[in-house]
Amino acid sequence: MNPPPSSRYSFLWLYCTVFLTGAAVMVIELLGTRLIAPFYGASLYVWASLISVTMIALAIGYFAGGRWADRAKHTGLSLIIALAGLLTLLIPAMVGPVLLATDSLGLRLGTFISTLILFTPSLIMLGMVSPFAVKLATSSLAGVGASTGSIYAVSTLGSVIGTLFLGFYLFPLVGSREIFIGLGLILFLLALLVGVIERKRLQSAATALAPAVLLSFIGMGVLPKVSDASVAQHRQASLETRFAHESLYGWVRVVDNPAANMRLLTADASTIGAATLSHGQNLLTYQKIVELIPRLVPGMTRALLIGQGAGHMVASLKQFGIETDTIEIDPAIAQAAHEYFDFAPTGKTIIGDARYEIRQLQDRYDLIILDVFTGGTEPVHLLTQETLQQLRELLTDQGVLALNFVSFLEEGSNVALASVGKTLQQVFPHQLTFISEPGDDFNDFIFIASNHDLSIYGGTLSRSQQAWLETRSLDINLGQGIILTDNFNPLEQLQTRKAEFYRRLIVDAVGIDHFVR
Known part of the structure; x- marks a missing residue:
């Protein structure tokens, strides 16, 4: 050279x-x-x-x-x-x-x-x-x-x-x-x-x-x-992808299953919305629990939904005369909810990361719904003591926080589940916990927390609604939990088994082809 x-x-x-x-x-x-x-x-x-x-x-x-x-x-x-x-x-x-x-x-x-x-x-x-x-x-x-x-x-x-x-x-x-x-x-x-x-x-x-x-x-x-x-050999012939968009945060899809009369909204390998094809009715049980909160604590007029998904809870809260602001990080999800799930906002629609956006809010809310924990990996920065404290400051005196968390029950020994409850306990003195599908180990768990006493026997709940919630009421041993903070938050590692199981569950249900194309 x-x-x-x-x-x-x-x-x-x-x-x-x-x-x-x-x-x-x-x-x-x-x-x-x-x-x-x-x-x-x-x-x-x-x-x-x-x-x-x-x-x-x-x-x-x-x-x-x-x-x-x-x-x-x-x-x-x-x-x-x-x-x-x-x-x-x-x-x-x-x-x-x-x-x-x-x-x-x-x-x-x-x-x-x-x-x-x-x-x-x-x-x-x-x-x-x-x-x-x-x-x-x-x-x-x-x-x-x-x-x-x-x-x-x-x-x-x-x-x-x-x-x-x-x-x-x-x-x-x-x-x-x-x-x-x-x-x-x-x-x-x-x-x-x-x-x-x-x-x-x-x-x-x-x-x-x-x-x-x-x-x-x-x-x-x-x-x-x-x-x-x-x-191709893994494709589900009965499924039809109606919407597919690669956003800044992942692949957002709307998948129809006519045989099951079901339409799903997915973000990567995570289901964030499900409705019947025939009538557009919500199919997610945990959302039905959250929708009873206005009867548990009457008089609500303003709500904040963090994690819009398909937007079914906005429509349900509207029936109680509640105006709902929404925060959704992914604009593709907001688009899919509007076009395929008839989402109609009743308040402000905010697109952005929740941790940043909640710091900009000046309004006070009677109900805040934190619903961002559905799929493989949770945005763990939204489940720390510091975040929950920020949300508490946005609540009215009689306000309620509802949080959805996906995990295994493991006969009450799941550390991740106990950690969520224990972290909530540091911010809110009162909480109720419900399981979406009693009898199943893998489940949605709904935490309802407030500064005042909560009981399913108060408010305007009917006897049948009280009985329905009674079968889903859950006591969790919080002693084994870890207080989740911005400085120390091992939740992702604690949820590894859940992430693997959930991914397999969704891939088997929807078909592997929808996640590798």
């Missing part, structure tokens, strides 16, 4: 290359969670797996790239980038088969193995770029420190810009699979440009030939394609 000129300006192309490939690393890492989340959820395990796999792949890439750089003569940087582009293009086609193959491994191992298979190859090739670039930019041992520092600084800067560009601009406009395809094509284009430069430096056409051949294969459509037969 000819010694490079000492002028740094002659290596501007090299710095541009490591900048772009550094950005590509972060794009793949961030988008990886979006491909995995519809199947395994957006839990800490998914993020831990992606970060670990990225670091493993980059470590291998740094090592292999350094060895290749020392030995390469006619195959250089352009080939590495071209291979990274090819492997990136294959990722969207591999998602379905890989997720199906790892499904039986469980949440933690399945998440790690699937990310390892899907993203390691392309990330290894991208990791090889920086040490190879250091070799090209170093003319003598005296300058190796400056060359190495400059290359890795520019690569890191590219990662920062790539992260911000993806999160703030690109992802809200383009789907994750389309971004993967676009990224692969950009890497191919970069490989061709680098190949042309390398050809001049090495006086060999071989450096530009490899990426050109791979790019021509793409143009002719002869790159290997992953068959979707393994996905």
